[in-house]
Amino acid sequence: MNAFRFELTRCQVVAVRKRVLALLANVDLRLASAVADGLGMDVPPALPLATNKPMPTYPPSPALSLLSRPGETGIATRNIAILVGEGAVAEAVEEIYTALLQDGAVPRIVGSRLGKIMTADGAPMDIEITLDAGPSVIYDAVVIAGGEESCKKLSRDAHALEFVRLQYRHCKPILALGKGADLLTIAGIPTTLPDGSMDSAILTTPDNQWDTGYASFKSVLASHRFYLRETDPPLV
Secondary structure, X not given: OHHHHHHHHHOOOHHHHHHHHHHHHHHOHHHHHHHHHHHOOOOOOOOOOOOOOOOOOOOOOHHHOOOOOOOOOOOOOOEEEEEOOOOOOHHHHXXXXXXXXXXXXXXXXXXXXXXXXXXXXXXXXXXXXXXXOOOHHHOOEEEEOOOHHXXXXXXXXXXXXXXXXXXXXXXXXXXEEHHHHHHHHHOOOOOEOOOOOEOXXXXXXXXXXXXXXXXXXXXXXXXXXXXXXXXXXXXX
């Protein structure tokens, strides 16, 4: 409905908006009211019906249902961004990267620039794709690397902050390792839902307990999106 409202908002002709709302009033008054509210308009009288004949009824069709053939579940083929900065804790990143590959997902090491960075233990790590080349929308979830220095570096990059905010706004799972959780606070991302309950799709875990956090993350990721977080307009 939000996408439909957005498209209708782009229409600059008020008469067209009214006519579409008048059509929607024949379909579902609640739908018409919700769209009208987003447009800042009142629901106009419904347009005359094309016929006065009784509305036909049809049995449900499994062929038209998105749920009748859900396909295989799991995280295979999901694109996962692993957001790292200079000074990231390498071991947890490497372990999660390997675990994602073994589960059929497609992890990518994402950073502010291409090339090698030095991790917290002094070993180099290759950045596979930059924030500019791989925007948030192409990923199904994000893992934020641990490391105090990494968090500081990423918090100074507006692209990194916006990347994390868009993951939140699009209801995608987020796993923060160690000090990576500080980036959520800096980005203004709440760990609770609008009703005050915990957001179970935002997970934090110490670097040395990455496997526990990963198990929960994988379970949430299999459900793809966490729409309980969604608000209109977005809070973050």
